Amino acid sequence: MxxxxxxxxxxxxxxxxxxxxxxxxxxxxxxxxxxxxxxxxxxxxxxxxxxxxxxxxxxxxxxxxxxxxxxxxxxxxxxxxxxxxxxxxxxxxxxxxxxxxxxxxxxxxxxxxxxxxxxxxxxxxxxxxxxxxxxxxxxxGKNRVNSITKFIVEDVAEKMGNLTVSELADMLGYSQHYTNQVFRRNLGMPIKQYSGIVRIQQAIYGIEMKDRDFIYENLGYYDQSHFIREFKRYTLLTPKSYDKEDWSFV
Structure with missing residues (x-):
């Protein structure tokens, strides 16, 4: 995606x-x-x-x-x-x-x-x-991001941003603090922030495909109001204004 x-x-x-x-x-x-x-x-x-x-x-x-x-x-x-x-x-x-x-x-x-x-x-x-x-x-130059960060990026993408730092730390066998510290040093943001970005990108895909079921069934939003709030925070738009005002995500 x-x-x-x-x-x-x-x-x-x-x-x-x-x-x-x-x-x-x-x-x-x-x-x-x-x-x-x-x-x-x-x-x-x-x-x-x-x-x-x-x-x-x-x-x-x-x-x-x-x-x-x-x-x-x-x-x-x-x-x-x-x-x-x-x-x-x-x-x-x-x-x-x-x-x-x-x-x-x-x-x-x-x-x-x-x-x-x-x-x-x-x-x-x-x-x-x-x-x-x-x-x-x-x-x-080369990509110098380390293997821990690479694993996290791939797993967050696979889970569509819908996972926790504790789950990642358990899979890697490190503490949550160390796992987050390594990721932040390599990509400049905490894992939770990155996961939220991946999740909203998946939501954008659902909006573009006009598939609200995909969003609510797969991305872990509590309810419609939670999703609308998050969508607006990340895009400055509501799903309704996106449809009405003829914006395009590129």
Whole structure:
């Protein structure tokens, strides 16, 4: 299942190319010439955004949002994005993961990739940018997230976010404190927070498929009001307003 990063309106255009890659999940592009409101949705992933306004490009390293919020992309005419796989933090960024969650920082602070901002600025097509980054993917280094974190990410995905830290700790044979500490050091957030993100992503899938039974039978929400409250916290929308106002999750 593909985790969604944005909620966009009808007057923005979106395209993506998904990859089978050790680090990179997909490349994507948003064109937003009217600078309409775009929402950031928690996806639990690290992204890089190249943002254009008035012909100038700025590159930002983006940590996962922790709740729904207006996106920085709203203030720009175009965004080319690189989304890394769930549970992946390229080694070039690993030391900063705790600072970028729910935040962003300029890419030019990282000397190994700072040159990209200016080189990408004059590229006009999505295909040019795609080829450029595929030819330079080694600059991001390897995924240095450890095996404990990898196991947790995979198990949380399999259980659709509907599990507890104590269950994970029992499976791993470690204390809850140690298990959570390792995960937070690697991905910048506690396991409970990450599980909540995975669960709302599954709920988004259910909303898109118009399958409310899937949501209530599989995701552990106590009742309808609990689900609506959580959905609004993570997306700034209610399920009803999502349907009525013609938003799209991308």
């Amino acid at each position: 593909e985790f969604k990063t944005f909620c966009t309106g009808t007057r923005t255009t979106y395209r993506e190319v998904r990859l089978e890659h050790e680090l990179i999940n997909k490349f994507y592009e948003i064109r937003n010439p009217l600078q309409e409101k775009i929402l950031s949705i928690p996806d639990g992933c690290v992204n890089i955004w190249f943002l254009w306004k008035d012909g100038k490009c700025q590159a930002r390293l983006i940590g996962s949002a922790l709740m729904g919020k207006p996106s920085l992309v709203s203030n720009h005419e175009q965004c080319f994005g690189i989304k890394f796989n769930a549970g992946v933090v390229p080694e070039v960024f690993l030391n900063d993961i705790g600072h970028i969650i729910n935040n962003n920082c300029p890419v030019n602070k990282y000397k190994d990739i700072s040159f990209m901002e200016k080189e990408v600025e004059t590229m006009e097509t999505f295909e040019q940018k795609l080829i450029y980054f595929l030819e330079r993917d080694s600059v991001f």
